[in-house]
Amino acid sequence: MTAADQRPQAAEPMLVLDEVNTFYGQIHALQGVNLTVAEGEIVTLIGANGAGKTTTLKTISGLLHPRRGTVRFEGADVSKTAAHTLVRRGIGHAPEGRRIFGRMSVLENLMMGAFTRDQPTIPPDLDRVMTLFPRLRERTHQLGGTLSGGEQQMLAIARALMSHPRLLLLDEPSLGLSPILVQQIFSIVREINEQGTTILLVEQNALQALSIAHRAYVLQTGRVVLTGPAREVMSDESVRKAYLGED
Amino acid sequence: MTATMEVRSAGSPSPRARLRAYAHGHRSATIVVSMVLITAAMIVLAQVPPLSLIQRQNAWFDAFANAGTFVLLAMGLNVVVGLAGLLDLGYAAFFAIGSYTYAYSNSPFSQTDLPFLPMLVVGAAVAAVFGIALGAPTLRLRGDYLAIMTLGFGEIVPIVFLNLDKWTEGTNGIGGIFRPEPLPVLGEFSALSPFPYYILMVGIVTVAMILLYRMQDSRIGRAWNAIREDELAAAANGINTVTTKLLAFAIGATTAGFAGVFNASKLTIVSPEQFLFAVSFSVLAMVILGGMGNIWGVAAGALLVYLIQVVLLKQLNGMVEGLGIPFLTEINFLDYQYLLFGVALVLMMLFRPEGLFPSQRRRRELHIADELAGPIDEPAVIGSLGAAPGADELGDTSGQDLRGHDR
Numbered sequence: 001m002t003a004a005d006q007r008p009q010a011a012e013p014m015l016v017l018d019e020v021n022t023f024y025g026q027i028h029a030l031q032g033v034n035l036t037v038a039e040g041e042i043v044t045l046i047g048a049n050g051a052g053k054t055t056t057l058k059t060i061s062g063l064l065h066p067r068r069g070t071v072r073f074e075g076a077d078v079s080k081t082a083a084h085t086l087v088r089r090g091i092g093h094a095p096e097g098r099r100i101f102g103r104m105s106v107l108e109n110l111m112m113g114a115f116t117r118d119q120p121t122i123p124p125d126l127d128r129v130m131t132l133f134p135r136l137r138e139r140t141h142q143l144g145g146t147l148s149g150g151e152q153q154m155l156a157i158a159r160a161l162m163s164h165p166r167l168l169l170l171d172e173p174s175l176g177l178s179p180i181l182v183q184q185i186f187s188i189v190r191e192i193n194e195q196g197t198t199i200l201l202v203e204q205n206a207l208q209a210l211s212i213a214h215r216a217y218v219l220q221t222g223r224v225v226l227t228g229p230a231r232e233v234m235s236d237e238s239v240r241k242a243y244l245g246e247d
Numbered sequence: 248m249t250a251t252m253e254v255r256s257a258g259s260p261s262p263r264a265r266l267r268a269y270a271h272g273h274r275s276a277t278i279v280v281s282m283v284l285i286t287a288a289m290i291v292l293a294q295v296p297p298l299s300l301i302q303r304q305n306a307w308f309d310a311f312a313n314a315g316t317f318v319l320l321a322m323g324l325n326v327v328v329g330l331a332g333l334l335d336l337g338y339a340a341f342f343a344i345g346s347y348t349y350a351y352s353n354s355p356f357s358q359t360d361l362p363f364l365p366m367l368v369v370g371a372a373v374a375a376v377f378g379i380a381l382g383a384p385t386l387r388l389r390g391d392y393l394a395i396m397t398l399g400f401g402e403i404v405p406i407v408f409l410n411l412d413k414w415t416e417g418t419n420g421i422g423g424i425f426r427p428e429p430l431p432v433l434g435e436f437s438a439l440s441p442f443p444y445y446i447l448m449v450g451i452v453t454v455a456m457i458l459l460y461r462m463q464d465s466r467i468g469r470a471w472n473a474i475r476e477d478e479l480a481a482a483a484n485g486i487n488t489v490t491t492k493l494l495a496f497a498i499g500a501t502t503a504g505f506a507g508v509f510n511a512s513k514l515t516i517v518s519p520e521q522f523l524f525a526v527s528f529s530v531l532a533m534v535i536l537g538g539m540g541n542i543w544g545v546a547a548g549a550l551l552v553y554l555i556q557v558v559l560l561k562q563l564n565g566m567v568e569g570l571g572i573p574f575l576t577e578i579n580f581l582d583y584q585y586l587l588f589g590v591a592l593v594l595m596m597l598f599r600p601e602g603l604f605p606s607q608r609r610r611r612e613l614h615i616a617d618e619l620a621g622p623i624d625e626p627a628v629i630g631s632l633g634a635a636p637g638a639d640e641l642g643d644t645s646g647q648d649l650r651g652h653d654r
Binding site: 061063082083084085087088093094099100101102103104111112115137159160161163169 | 466469470472473476477479480481482483484485486487488608
């Protein structure tokens with residue numbers, strides 16, 4: 001990646017959250033989150049409902065801004081940077097609940113994903129995401145809202161990829177999908193990572209997420225309570241109890 | 248459904264489809280040609296029955312020119328409501344600002360007499376500035392809250408013009424506004440010969456329409472569309488939602504500014520009661536009846552509604568009086584125009600919610616179930632994506648084979 005060469009040779013990982021505190025009005029959603037993602041990694045963020053996973057992603061992608069603490073992306077402080085600017089800077093976000101444009105066709109959705117790109121780069125990108133998700137090629141001209149849940153999720157990920165992110169934020173890609181589709185989505189996520197995109201993955205489906213991730217963070221009421229290589233987190237007793245359904 | 252699809256794709260394109268494709272590719276030329284044809288047709292129609300029976304030819308030109316003001320207003324509001332999806336209930340405020348701008352530049356009150364055409368641009372620019380000034384602090388609001396804010400703004404502006412009587416002559420308004428200076432070919436602008444106004448109006452509408460279509464088909468148009476659907480997703484896709492919404496507001500205000508300048512130069516008086524909520528409401532109703540999101544549709548809707556409202560209802564009074572039936576002669580049909588509006592809107596929402604002349608997109612949105620059966624015609628993009636072999640065949644069956652597949 002040419003952009004990678006231009007970056008200062010900092011020892012710092014691609015993404016660094018330093019004591020991030022995010023609020024919804026009075027509600028203190030993130031209470032000093034520290035987190036790093038190095039280039040090339042898949043990092044997963046697991047935790048119960050309301051732990052602050054989605055808030056963390058939104059804070060990174062600029063849809064929310066931290067009240068205290070900093071978010072640094074590729075060495076620069078982006079805590080106050082707007083979401084649309086961060087898309088240009090290389091952060092792609094497939095938000096919670098897919099949020100595809102239901103009344104646009106699949107192709108139009110993908111074109112919206114390429115909003116920040118130059119025209120000539122779009123056709124090869126389209127081809128790339130449609131190779132990753134052959135289903136989308138079959139449904140090019142179908143309205144987004146008429147797709148099945150799994151296809152909508154594929155579209156949401158594909159749309160985020162159209163902006164050429166170096167860091168891709170995925171918010172619960174397995175939500176509401178059948179086990180087979182979950183497998184399929186996760187294997188594609190791994191493929192995207194192998195093609196060179198760094199991934200921060202938020203999941204309720206902890207077992208699946210840990211099985212593809214390099215490292216993991218466990219979030220509880222706005223704080224990181226556990227972190228480490230995915231395999232270690234998976235074997236942690238409290239995690240097994242809380243998230244993997246073991247006694 | 249399948250049969251009709253095959254007919255459409257298999258046979259050679261019908262003349263109508265070819266015309267449509269041509270019009271799509273040469274939009275500006277199409278608009279100019281259409282407007283010339285419509286203008287000519289209306290000149291002829293005004294001289295032959297049945298229109299000539301209703302009122303004199305000059306009265307028709309006058310009505311057409313006035314209707315043009317509302318056509319402009321409807322096209323401008325369509326950008327805000329129809330394209331960007333922001334409900335603006337105080338749109339008349341920008342109309343007022345455009346009108347007063349011209350009044351200040353061309354009246355005995357201000358003792359200035361500036362040329363019309365430059366003032367047209369200035370009036371629009373001033374309205375745009377107010378559009379941005381209102382938009383900047385309020386566009387963070389969404390849905391109902393934004394609508395209430397704009398409603399408030401729409402109320403405030405006429406009240407300000409009413410109460411600042413030192414500068415606005417209050418309720419009397421600013422009168423004796425100078426008409427535009429004579430233009431070559433068209434000649435003198437006067438109350439007695441409305442024809443030059445009519446032609447001038449057509450010119451303004453044509454230019455506005457070309458610009459609005461260009462904008463709708465551009466990146467900005469796509470951004471408006473995305474924001475209308477899902478603002479958060481739009482932001483996550485790299486769209487600057489604040490400036491994009493602001494731009495919609497500014498473009499809407501600009502168009503209202505054009506309409507205002509023209510209106511002031513034609514009526515030769517501006518006063519606060521010309522810009523009350525009823526105007527904002529009427530324009531919104533025109534946009535909805537015409538077909539939100541479709542520029543030609545809202546223009547036609549505005550023309551139709553204005554002519555019914557102002558010309559036909561007035562004539563109806565005269566006609567009924569001629570009949571001499573005691574009960575009916577006492578009815579003033581003009582009093583019932585908002586009742587008729589209301590009834591028309593209710594019927595519309597029940598039977599044709601997409602409007603009389605809907606945009607392709609709106610129709611799709613409101614009849615999404617029908618679309619489950621097949622792919623959508625999109626000549627512009629289908630061509631660019633040759634890499635979708637067999638998309639059409641697969642598209643047809645998609646509705647069935649996927650339902651419940653993954654849940």
